Amino acid sequence: MTDVAIRCEGLAKQYRIGERESYKALRDVITDAFASPFHRFRSALRHSSNGAASKEEPYFWALDDVSFEIKSGEVVGIIGRNGAGKSTLLKILSRITEPTRGHADVWGRIGSLLEVGTGFHPELTGRDNIFLNGAILGMRRAEVARKFDQIVAFAEVEKFIDTPVKRYSSGMYVRLAFAVAAHMETEILLVDEVLAVGDAQFQKKCFEKFRQISTGGRAIVFVSHNMSAMRTVCQKGIVLDRGKVTEHGEINKVADRYLENMQPDLLSNEAETASFIVEEIYIGSEEGSVIKTFDDVKIRVKAKAKTDIVDPGLYVGLLSRDNQRITALDLKDFQTVPGITSGDSFELGFDISALPILPGSYELEVFLKDLGHHKIELVPGRVGFDVVESPVYGGRKIDSWYGQVGLRACGFAKVTSLINSDQ
Ligand SMILES: Nc1ncnc2c1ncn2[C@@H]1O[C@H](COP(=O)(O)OP(=O)(O)OP(=O)(O)O)[C@@H](O)[C@H]1O
Ligand SMILES: [Mg+2]
Structure with a gap:
C-alpha cells in the first residue's frame, strides 16, 4: 500500500493560442477511466520533444514541467492567477485532456467537480443522475441507494429531485453536483472553483464536508481564488504561475x-498632482507587504516637489473596498514638516503600532498638501492592500465575517452555582 494519491512528473500541456480544444464529456471519460484503481495519464505525443512546435506556430505551454506529489488524506489548494493553468491541471488529472509531455499517476477513483461539466445528463432528473454517476464510478445500485438520502439532503434539492437537472438553477445544480462528488466512494476529489456559485452557507457546509472527507483518508485538490477559504480548508498549497x-x-x-x-x-506609474510627483506609496509590516491584524505597520509616501512647498502635509484614509472610511491619519496631528524646495525629493508617512484591522481587502487614499498655499491635492489612483487571515485572538483564524475592526479584548466568565452555595 502506498499513501500517495497523486504523483505528477514533468507534466506539460501545450495549447494553440486562440484555439479551444474540444473536450469529451466528463461522464465519457469517467466511464473508461476506472477499470483499474491505478491510472497513469501520460502524454499522447510520446515521441514529441521540447520542440514539439516550430517557432512560427502560435503554441504556448499552459502547464510546463509540473511535478508534485499529493498524499491520501491531504487537502491541497491550487493557487494562481487567471490563466495560470489550474483548471488545465485538474482536467489532466480527471482525464478530460491528455498532457503533451510527462505523466500523472493517480491511485484510486476520482470524483470531480470541474468547470467543464459535472457528469450530469441535462435531460435526466436529479434522481437518475445520482444513480448514473454511481454506476459510472462502479458502485452497485444498492450502494448508491444507501447514499441517496444523504446526497439529496446535503444538496437541499428534495423538492426538485424528480425534475430534469436542465431546469435547475445554477446554484441547485452545483449543490447537487458537489453532493454527488463528495458522497460517492472515491479516493480523490477534485473541485475547481465552482463552489463560488453556492451561497455562503452552502460553502461553509462544503468546507465542513472537505474536513470529514480528508479525515476519512481521501485526498482533495481544490482550486479557488478565495484565499481565506484556502487557508481554512487546505493543509497544503501549490502555486502555479504561468504553468x-x-x-x-x-x-x-x-x-x-x-x-x-x-x-x-503600489504605484506602477508615477502619479502626479498639481504640486507633486508621487514615486511610491508603500504600506507594509515588518514582514514586508504581508500584513496581519495587530502588526506594526509602516505607511510611506515618496514624492518630489514640483514647486516650493511652504507647509507640507499628508493625509491618508484607510477605506474598505466598499468605500467606507474606516479611519484616517493627518500628519499635522503628529508633527510639522519643514518647507521643501522645488525639485527636492521627500518621504512622509506614519508608523502605526498594532493595526487593529481585521483580515480583508482595503485601500489607501492619499492627499498631499501645502497648507501654506491652501493646497490639498488628491493623489490619483488608490492603493489596495490586504490584511491576511490569521489567528487574531490567538486561537482559530478570524476572517472578514467578524467585520473590519479588531479589538484588544479579554474574555470574562463568572458562574455562580446555587446548589453548592452555602449562603
Ligand atoms: N482548451 C483550450 N484550448 C486552448 N487554450 C486553452 C484551453 N484551455 C485553457 N487554455 C489556455 O491555457 C491557459 C491556462 O488556462 P486554465 O484554464 O488552466 O487557467 P486557470 O488557472 O484555471 O485560470 P482561471 O483562474 O481563470 O480559471 C490559459 O491561457 C487558457 O487560455
Ligand atoms: Mg480555471
Missing part, C-alpha cells in the same frame, strides 16, 4: 508568499 509550480508547502506560508508576490507595485 509552472513556484511554491508547494504549508498553506499559510504558501498563501502569504503568493499574496506578497501578488501585491502590485
Whole structure:
C-alpha cells in the first residue's frame, strides 16, 4: 500500500493560442477511466520533444514541467492567477485532456467537480443522475441507494429531485453536483472553483464536508481564488504561475508568499498632482507587504516637489473596498514638516503600532498638501492592500465575517452555582 494519491512528473500541456480544444464529456471519460484503481495519464505525443512546435506556430505551454506529489488524506489548494493553468491541471488529472509531455499517476477513483461539466445528463432528473454517476464510478445500485438520502439532503434539492437537472438553477445544480462528488466512494476529489456559485452557507457546509472527507483518508485538490477559504480548508498549497509550480508547502506560508508576490507595485506609474510627483506609496509590516491584524505597520509616501512647498502635509484614509472610511491619519496631528524646495525629493508617512484591522481587502487614499498655499491635492489612483487571515485572538483564524475592526479584548466568565452555595 502506498499513501500517495497523486504523483505528477514533468507534466506539460501545450495549447494553440486562440484555439479551444474540444473536450469529451466528463461522464465519457469517467466511464473508461476506472477499470483499474491505478491510472497513469501520460502524454499522447510520446515521441514529441521540447520542440514539439516550430517557432512560427502560435503554441504556448499552459502547464510546463509540473511535478508534485499529493498524499491520501491531504487537502491541497491550487493557487494562481487567471490563466495560470489550474483548471488545465485538474482536467489532466480527471482525464478530460491528455498532457503533451510527462505523466500523472493517480491511485484510486476520482470524483470531480470541474468547470467543464459535472457528469450530469441535462435531460435526466436529479434522481437518475445520482444513480448514473454511481454506476459510472462502479458502485452497485444498492450502494448508491444507501447514499441517496444523504446526497439529496446535503444538496437541499428534495423538492426538485424528480425534475430534469436542465431546469435547475445554477446554484441547485452545483449543490447537487458537489453532493454527488463528495458522497460517492472515491479516493480523490477534485473541485475547481465552482463552489463560488453556492451561497455562503452552502460553502461553509462544503468546507465542513472537505474536513470529514480528508479525515476519512481521501485526498482533495481544490482550486479557488478565495484565499481565506484556502487557508481554512487546505493543509497544503501549490502555486502555479504561468504553468509552472513556484511554491508547494504549508498553506499559510504558501498563501502569504503568493499574496506578497501578488501585491502590485503600489504605484506602477508615477502619479502626479498639481504640486507633486508621487514615486511610491508603500504600506507594509515588518514582514514586508504581508500584513496581519495587530502588526506594526509602516505607511510611506515618496514624492518630489514640483514647486516650493511652504507647509507640507499628508493625509491618508484607510477605506474598505466598499468605500467606507474606516479611519484616517493627518500628519499635522503628529508633527510639522519643514518647507521643501522645488525639485527636492521627500518621504512622509506614519508608523502605526498594532493595526487593529481585521483580515480583508482595503485601500489607501492619499492627499498631499501645502497648507501654506491652501493646497490639498488628491493623489490619483488608490492603493489596495490586504490584511491576511490569521489567528487574531490567538486561537482559530478570524476572517472578514467578524467585520473590519479588531479589538484588544479579554474574555470574562463568572458562574455562580446555587446548589453548592452555602449562603
Ligand atoms: N482548451 C483550450 N484550448 C486552448 N487554450 C486553452 C484551453 N484551455 C485553457 N487554455 C489556455 O491555457 C491557459 C491556462 O488556462 P486554465 O484554464 O488552466 O487557467 P486557470 O488557472 O484555471 O485560470 P482561471 O483562474 O481563470 O480559471 C490559459 O491561457 C487558457 O487560455
Ligand atoms: Mg480555471
